[in-house]
Amino acid sequence: MGVKRSLQRGGILLSLxxxxxMVLSTATNYWTRQQEGHSGLWQECNHGICSNIAxxxxxxxxxxxxxxxxxxxxxxxxMGLRIRCNEGESLRGQTTSxxxxxxxxxxxxxxxxxxxxxxxxNNVFFSWSYFSAWLALPFSILAGNLHSGKRVxxxxxxxxxxxxxxxxxx
Numbered sequence: 001m002g003v004k005r006s007l008q009r010g011g012i013l014l015s016l017x018x019x020x021x022m023v024l025s026t027a028t029n030y031w032t033r034q035q036e037g038h039s040g041l042w043q044e045c046n047h048g049i050c051s052n053i054a055x056x057x058x059x060x061x062x063x064x065x066x067x068x069x070x071x072x073x074x075x076x077x078x079m080g081l082r083i084r085c086n087e088g089e090s091l092r093g094q095t096t097s098x099x100x101x102x103x104x105x106x107x108x109x110x111x112x113x114x115x116x117x118x119x120x121x122n123n124v125f126f127s128w129s130y131f132s133a134w135l136a137l138p139f140s141i142l143a144g145n146l147h148s149g150k151r152v153x154x155x156x157x158x159x160x161x162x163x164x165x166x167x168x169x170x
Contacts, residue, residue: 008084008093011146014139015077015100021136022073022107026066030129032118040129041066058117065110066133073103073140080143100144107137 025031029040029050037046041063044053053059076099083092111133118124 005084007146008080011096011100011143012077012080012084014143014146015073015080018103018136018139018143019070019073019077021132021139022066022070022103025129025133025136026063026070028129030127031114032124032130033127034124038127056117058113062110062114062117065106065113069103069106069110069140072099072106076100076103076144097144100140104137104140104144107133107140111137 026041029043029045030038031040032038037044037048039045039053041059042053043050045051076096079092079096079099083096111130114130115126118126
């Protein structure tokens with residue numbers, strides 16, 4: 001039981017950190033910076049004056065994937081907390097892992113789309129909101145991996161108690 005509980009605790013902690021970083025990066029407007037100002041998913045600020053960004057397909061997909069990643073990550077974290085408090089079954093643990101992996105996949109999709117959109121522009125540099133989203137990606141994936149602690153424990157038990165070999169009938 002100790003290994004499983006420790007892995008679940010680590011998964012919850014990593015999913016909390018990933019969710020905080022995803023919310024922070026989604027809500028702030030420092031994804032890119034240029035000489036005149038900075039911009040994010042929602043607003044662009046030039047010389048201290050901020051305005052909403054006109055709807056662009058790539059930016060809309062990026063924003064939608066970020067919002068979905070945050071939502072799926074929060075649901076995965078809540079499911080992990082419920083498993084931790086209620087001694088959940090392995091099926092719920094696998095579902096929690098799937099939610100956290102899905103959140104990581106949505107986050108990766110958003111970041112790749114934003115990178116492709118902005119990497120070719122001159123005098124535009126990625127800023128701290130963008131990098132905090134990239135930092136959330138491994139935390140989300142690792143959290144999904146750690147919530148599969150039931151399988152780790154079952155594998156360890158099978159290794160410790162091997163079954164007796166069976167002889168074929170003649």
